[in-house]
Amino acid sequence: MNDNVVTGDFGNMTAEIAVLLQTGDIDQAVRVSGELLATSDNNLRSLHNEGKPLDEAMQQFIEAAILHVHALRQAHAVSEAFSCAIGALLTVEVYNAGSLVDPARKLRLYSFAITSAIDCFDRMGDATDADDENHRGYILSYLASLLYHYYRATASATPDDSSLPEAYNFLKAIEGSGAIQTPTIRLGEKTVDPATPGPLLVDIMGRAAALGIYS
Numbered sequence: 383m384n385d386n387v388v389t390g391d392f393g394n395m396t397a398e399i400a401v402l403l404q405t406g407d408i409d410q411a412v413r414v415s416g417e418l419l420a421t422s423d424n425n426l427r428s429l430h431n432e433g434k435p436l437d438e439a440m441q442q443f444i445e446a447a448i449l450h451v452h453a454l455r456q457a458h459a460v461s462e463a464f465s466c467a468i469g470a471l472l473t474v475e476v477y478n479a480g481s482l483v484d485p486a487r488k489l490r491l492y493s494f495a496i497t498s499a500i501d502c503f504d505r506m507g508d509a510t511d512a513d514d515e516n517h518r519g520y521i522l523s524y525l526a527s528l529l530y531h532y533y534r535a536t537a538s539a540t541p542d543d544s545s546l547p548e549a550y551n552f553l554k555a556i557e558g559s560g561a562i563q564t565p566t567i568r569l570g571e572k573t574v575d576p577a578t579p580g581p582l583l584v585d586i587m588g589r590a591a592a593l594g595i596y597s
Contacts (some may be wrong), residue, residue, distance in 0.1 A: 392418070392442050399449050408456045415450035419466075422446040423473070430477060440482045444470065448487065451494045460505070461595045464498035467491045468586055468596070475580035485535035486543045492532055493549055496525040502595040517589040519561075524582045526556060527563040531576035 395418045402411035422443040429439050447470035454463035471491050474483055499521055509515035533549045556562065566573040567582060574582050590596035 411453040415453045419446040419450045440479050444487050460498045460501040465597045467495035472583040489532040489536045490545050492529040523561045526561040527567045530562045
């Protein structure tokens with residue numbers, strides 16, 4: 383695959399996925415969006431290995447990830463949706479490509495990630511021990527803090543973005559809980575800038591794996 387792939391195919395597939403979601407063919411939407419995400423991921427990796435610019439490929443990867451996570455949530459596959467959102471966000475950090483992805487797209491993925499995490503916890507029921515409770519608390523605090531950061535960044539860059547109201551309502555509902563850390567986020571003995579959240583995402587992955595919700 384090369385950097386010219388797919389620009390036409392990509393647009394056709396995103397349109398197909400949108401139709402599948404609108405018509406309620408969710409299983410097919412999950413399949414097609416998963417194929418599109420895999421193709422986009424392979425293209426991104428190939429261009430990176432060849433030392434070529436990643437701008438367009440990263441945009442396609444993130445759009446494919448958003449579509450696939452949305453389809454998974456529609457299919458009530460919440461742990462898979464959570465895993466995909468976190469994995470996509472970490473991919474951005476691995477490629478050091480944060481500046482290539484606009485804040486609104488990150489906000490959508492963080493919104494998906496935190497709502498999917500909460501859905502997973504609801505399905506699991508009450509935490510059975512202190513470790514599980516701690517893992518849940520840290521995951522939610524980190525994700526809420528990152529959501530807050532990208533909410534502010536999106537509101538500044540594109541104040542009419544359609545993802546802002548839902549994020550605002552969620553953040554407003556938890557503002558008194560102490561979960562939101564700002565302007566930096568504490569990770570063990572150090573602090574992390576939410577603009578470069580790689581260490582937090584890796585920690586979230588580990589905690590989620592311990593809870594059995596990261597695949």
